[in-house]
Amino acid sequence: MQSKRVALALVFLAATAAVTACGEPAGAPRQAAPAPGYPVTISNCGKDITFQRPPSRTVVMNGGSVAEVSTLMALGLGDRVVANAQSYGASDEPGRAEAIAKLPTGDIKLNDLMDIPREAMLGLRPDFVLSTYSGGFDGNRGFATREDLGAIGANTYVPAKMCGTGGTQGIDDSYAMLRDLGKVYGVSDRAEQIITDARRRIAQVDARVKDKPKPRVMLIIPGMDMGAGDFSSVGAQGIWNDIIAKAGGVNAFADSSGQLFANLSKEQLAAARIDAVIVVNYHNPDPAASAAALYAQFPQWEAAKAKRHVVLSDSVYFGPNNATAVERIAALLHPTA
Numbered sequence: 001m002q003s004k005r006v007a008l009a010l011v012f013l014a015a016t017a018a019v020t021a022c023g024e025p026a027g028a029p030r031q032a033a034p035a036p037g038y039p040v041t042i043s044n045c046g047k048d049i050t051f052q053r054p055p056s057r058t059v060v061m062n063g064g065s066v067a068e069v070s071t072l073m074a075l076g077l078g079d080r081v082v083a084n085a086q087s088y089g090a091s092d093e094p095g096r097a098e099a100i101a102k103l104p105t106g107d108i109k110l111n112d113l114m115d116i117p118r119e120a121m122l123g124l125r126p127d128f129v130l131s132t133y134s135g136g137f138d139g140n141r142g143f144a145t146r147e148d149l150g151a152i153g154a155n156t157y158v159p160a161k162m163c164g165t166g167g168t169q170g171i172d173d174s175y176a177m178l179r180d181l182g183k184v185y186g187v188s189d190r191a192e193q194i195i196t197d198a199r200r201r202i203a204q205v206d207a208r209v210k211d212k213p214k215p216r217v218m219l220i221i222p223g224m225d226m227g228a229g230d231f232s233s234v235g236a237q238g239i240w241n242d243i244i245a246k247a248g249g250v251n252a253f254a255d256s257s258g259q260l261f262a263n264l265s266k267e268q269l270a271a272a273r274i275d276a277v278i279v280v281n282y283h284n285p286d287p288a289a290s291a292a293a294l295y296a297q298f299p300q301w302e303a304a305k306a307k308r309h310v311v312l313s314d315s316v317y318f319g320p321n322n323a324t325a326v327e328r329i330a331a332l333l334h335p336t337a
Contacts, residue, residue: 063132
């Protein structure tokens with residue numbers, strides 16, 4: 001049940017509330033002079049947000065993501081986090097899951113949406129709050145609003161495609177968040193280094209697979225219940241389509257739904273041509289067993305005959321490690337390349 005709630009929080013796009021810059025409430029003491037290299041301003045959800053200094057009390061909301069906290073960790077900013085609610089329990093980046101697990105949680109009791117409620121959020125005294133989607137600042141759902149947080153001196157951030165304006169995330173959106181947070185914390189050089197390295201790695205894969213046939217790939221999160229279909233956690237529209245394409249494949253179910261996930265029946269999967277499977281490890285105690293169960297149900301798939309699958313976790317989602325997913329999927333689809 002917890003997994004379902006977390007995932008629902010990820011895909012629900014509430015109407016966007018305006019992002020407000022950190023303003024001083026009436027009667028507030030005069031702010032200290034800006035830190036060296038500041039103020040800096042970023043544009044987020046249609047508004048400019050100005051920082052007088054790098055955040056030192058960051059809170060990361062849940063929303064079924066690790067993109068935000070993983071980006072902070074990639075940038076070397078774990079010491080700026082006073083409360084983190086994100087965890088997949090696994091990572092494709094060595095040591096990343098363990099490092100995330102050591103971050104403070106603020107000893108917060110999460111609400112029914114498995115996220116940080118208003119009073120607990122305000123009690124953390126953050127100066128910067130990251131939400132995975134605009135609904136994370138919806139007061140009607142029991143969350144602190146941007147206005148609530150601005151009144152205590154906290155800026156807020158939502159990844160651009162999750163501001164409520166629609167659009168499917170791609171790898172460039174992962175780069176955009178790296179650049180935003182690099183600028184916010186004064187570590188832009190580090191952000192650009194990560195982006196340059198990722199682009200180089202993906203370009204190397206592209207050079208090797210661009211003229212190869214494109215196998216049909218299914219992405220599934222075993223055990224996740226996202227709808228009424230027998231197989232409701234098969235990926236449809238998402239950043240994984242960009243990742244699979246750059247790895248030299250195509251998502252077999254990209255056209256089956258306009259949503260993040262496709263609600264598919266067993267009959268639909270039985271009729272599909274599946275050359276390879278991406279098993280997403282989301283708190284899964286035995287991903288290999290999940291793949292074996294799929295092969296037993298659909299032995300006619302080329303993927304089942306060849307036992308062709310790869311287990312991935314955070315790299316196949318929005319976040320700083322997409323190049324790892326591209327490399328590992330390409331190795332699965334085009335081993336001789």
